[in-house]
Amino acid sequence: MEAKYLEKLQNVEAEAKNLGKLIEDAQDKLNEPVAKLKNEQERLKYRVNILKRAYEDEVGKDIRHMKNITQMLRLYFTIAVDKAYPGLADFPVTVTPTNNPKFGDYQCNVAPPLFAMLKGKNVGVANPRQIAEAIIREFPKSVDVIEKLEIAGPGFINVFLNVEYLIEETKTVFLHGALPAPNPCKKRVIVDMSSPNVAKEMHVGHLRSTIIGESIARLMEYSGHDVLRLNHVGDWGTQFGMLICLLQDKFKDYLKDAKQLPVSDLQTFYKEAKKLFDEDEDFKKRSYACVVQLQSLNPEYIKAWNLICDVSRKEFSKIYARLDIKNLVERGESFYQKRMESLVKELEAKGLLEDDIPEGGGALQGIRKIMHPPDKSLPLIMVKSDGGFTYDTSDMATAKNRIEEEKAEWIIYVVDAGQGTHFQSVYKCAKRAGIWDPNRVRVDHVGFGVVLGEDKKKFKTRSGDTVKLADLLDEGIKRAGDKLREKGRDKEMTAEEFEAAMTSVAYSCIKYADLSHNRNHEYVFSFDKMLEDKGNTAVYLLYAYTRIKSIARKAGVSLEQLVEYATKSKISLSNPKEHKLMKTILKFPEIIEKCGTELVLHPICELLYDIAVYFSEFYDSCYCIEKDSKTGETKIHMDRLVLCEATANVLKQGFEILAIRPLHRM
Template identity: 45%
Template sequence: ARVQSENEIKLLTAEIERLKNFGCLGVSPSLEGLRDENAKLKYRLNFLQKSLQEERSKTAKSMININSCLQEIFGAAIQAAYPDLENPPLVVTPSQQPKFGDYQCNSAMGITQILLKTKEQKVSPREIAEKISKNIPANECIEKIEIAGPGFINIHLRKDFVSKQLSSLLMNGVQPPAVGKRKKVVVDFSSPNIAKEMHVGHLRSTIIGESMCRLFEFAVTKELNHYFIKAWELICDVSRKEFQKIYNCLDITLIERGESFYHEMMKDIVKEFEDKGFVQVDDGRKIVFVPGFPVPLTIMKSDGGYTYDTSDLAALKHRLCEEKADILIYVVDSGQSVHLQTVFAAGQMIGWYDPKVTRVAHAAFGVVLGEDKKKFKTRSGDTVRLIDLLEEGLKRAMDKLRDKERDKVLTAEELKAAQTSVAFGCIKYADLSHNRLNDYVFSFDKMLDDRGNTAAYLLYAFTRIRAIARLANIDEQMLRKAAREEVLILDHEKEWKLGKCILRFPEILQKILDDLLLHTLCDYLYELATTFTEFYDNCYCVEKDRQSGQIVKVNMWRLLLCEATATVMAKGFDILGIKPVQRM
């Protein structure tokens, strides 16, 4: 798009110069027309230049997705090497073994198979890898490439490129990767019944939905959040206040869209399906069969009343046709999968959206189990109230902090903040760190453990990282100055490993935007924390005299690596809805 704009600017500039040459002519209607055209061209030129400048500014601050950059480079190389090949495989992944490089391109094996099937050419993967390597275009990120084994292309990144990207991160903060046009997104999540209390069954939809909203808001657009109440709002006020207490605890932001919001639209939905010939009558019911789905949607009962099918169709149409959503995500349990897919297919059938243009997806999730691997219940067999669960989390978090004698070193205010951070952070993280498609076992003991992939471990790691500069008497202003002036040296293998890990953040976000699986972010944050620990154990950030304890030397570039790690972790926490504290 940028190249197209630049070419258009060149053409417009040339056209304006051409029109200027008519200045020697006398005033005539044709000259007036040319002047008008010239003015329009100048306006268009200024508009394009301004847009291009804004795009350049935005892109300059955006974090670079290194994997995407490498895919572009190797995509161009494959195209140059095999111009007649349609849709060749493009496989670039982080290297599993650092000694073989930083990334790896494994496209050669797939191309071998395609050449054999389509052109009956038998070419070894290694020969293909060599041909691809010879066609790699000039770029700023690759230091060298090596061909290994049957045809793996090992990619080594340039250290000055990684250092430059880390400096940009430190100066600009964590910026979303450049994803093109900003999109409008609607997320349907939480869905409590207004006539009942929120229970543990609402936990997953609420936590997963909020985190997805935060991710899309950061990376794609300004978000629209929804929850869809499954009953009439005749008795709303008391229930809404109780819901809000829970949403406040979990830091959830929503726009309310209850069933009655869509009621006036339902008669029009029925009429639209009737007018287009999709409605059949069965025992007085009005039903709609959708190709590929054996169970029809009931859009009107025999007594003239509407159903959940009708309200779900009305909500779908409103979000697509009125709110003009580009992306629509339903965070609803797996048990609703067939129903939702039927509703989505009905929306396509009647022409509300084209799946090639608009993304409509069901982010399904499993159920919460107790430690007995059965549905999570109280000892008496009742469903666990969500407010009771949160209060129990607060109690256990405080017990954990007191066991560690944190109450003796933290102020009352700091202790309270740490309690809230640990309690609610651990409950959220325990859910989000599991693949949402699977059921997961709820265990306070496991989630509050400060070892392993838990929020407790990550929150403690984060506070330790933040404390390093503070204990060296380095404040934020000094760090900002150093970020502008210092070159990040990445000579030690642990510095290099940490630097690359930090810069994988945009890759992780892009993967989640594609598959909506948030546990990938949790796995990444845990990997980042453990990689940082390796770095800190092997590389002195602050050197002290062993006898006096006085600071002898501050390795500022290493403190900047600490700061970059903490900055990315903080953004990761923000997307997960977890609030870290400075002291714990």
């Protein structure tokens, strides 16, 4: 009986197994069409999104923002490729400006790589030109931005822009300014910038982080993001123990009279405290005791610390006001003290910290706590052997605060290039700890090279000291004043106008000399070169702007009259120089897109310089104010005045992003 039941059991198990196999086979057969349907659904959804965006672009022609021509063309070519060759939703389509008018204004080179891919799939296409022809056949009809499409060479598609479209868009820029398109992907962006140390004066080493950081923040704001500028100042740690100790020794009544400690003395004061700390064991011991009292939040020590911070803060504020740095929120290392404590506890609870004896030390020296990134690269030192925290702890706590408390969706660190490895380690550890999800929060390190002197060495004073930022700005004003006097500008302006011009030229030159270089490279700081009024300099651009703004004034045409004319009249601009200038100013949105993607600023400078050059060519060839030599009558070309003012609007918006203040008179 037992054998009989065993045989039945085996038969049932075999049947069950066969049935399971049939089910699996059926499931596989079912999955195949389901997968195909899902793929088709995704492809159709992709096409719907593209068509929706194209439709929104079409119906949105009355919107006052500047249109991104490159983005529009990419959209249209993507639609055409998708129609001509369905199922290639992920195939990249790029559109680039051309340098030769013979080949149109833009070029789409999608056909050759598409041919190579289709050939690999044995799809019957003879050559890339055949693909280009198919794309053009499926290109959306009645696209008013385009005059014509032509195929050149091995399938390159040349795009010629419609002049009437250019004129209408130029008129929009004149009437409404260089307004950005609404951003459907608005993010909470934090820009970490400047970051001086309390009790030390700002020097040339802070120049690039401050200037680049401000312009990156303005670029993000212009692009529609919610931006928080954070100044991660050094205001905590051992150095404050020694400063408070010396403060107690030298200024017995410091709590009663805060005026005893001007910042010009604070730099010397710091050096004196450091010297004593290094040479006097008793002073060092008392300094450490002060640190303990400070970190224990002893009210008297907190008052001393606040006094030192306030004096520094006032001097920092003067520099920021001079450089037109806006809405910079100070978040010193002290802000993160409690957060560092809780962070270390959290990491210990997760078992992420390891005990480590410093190299060359012994057990008597103490054991520190470290955290390894997932790839076991250079670890972070989270707790020193004396129980104190480090920059690693602070930066990890900073990341946690920005992600969890500030709800950042994009964090941008504007810090010198040498800090790149450090930030990589911090965020690798943050990811390991579950603090940072790279799919949810974008993090970028905007690094930059050092500032060199004209001797091609690190920029310093003749005595070898670090150049103070206040002294650099003062020297810039002096040099700008001398240059303007050479040109006799002081005789043509009021004292107030001359002061404004001198300040604008000085600060603009310093900023533009930095921003016009690729930030990844070092650059030579030269007042002589940056104050030249020819070439790609701030002075040349500022003169171009003031020149443009003076034209309507000389013509006796008010802005209100010009607006009324542009609103009611059909604008006609037929000269090639006019077309070249219009095409250049209308590239502004695509340059903004490039800069926002790559987090660079020099392309904006290059575009502004091109605009100034092409305006000069236009102005020399196309008279805005024309006097008849026979009759003496003056003819005002209102259409060209509209183009002039549109050009000025784009220059002004570019200046705003670069934190440069233009003038109406120079």
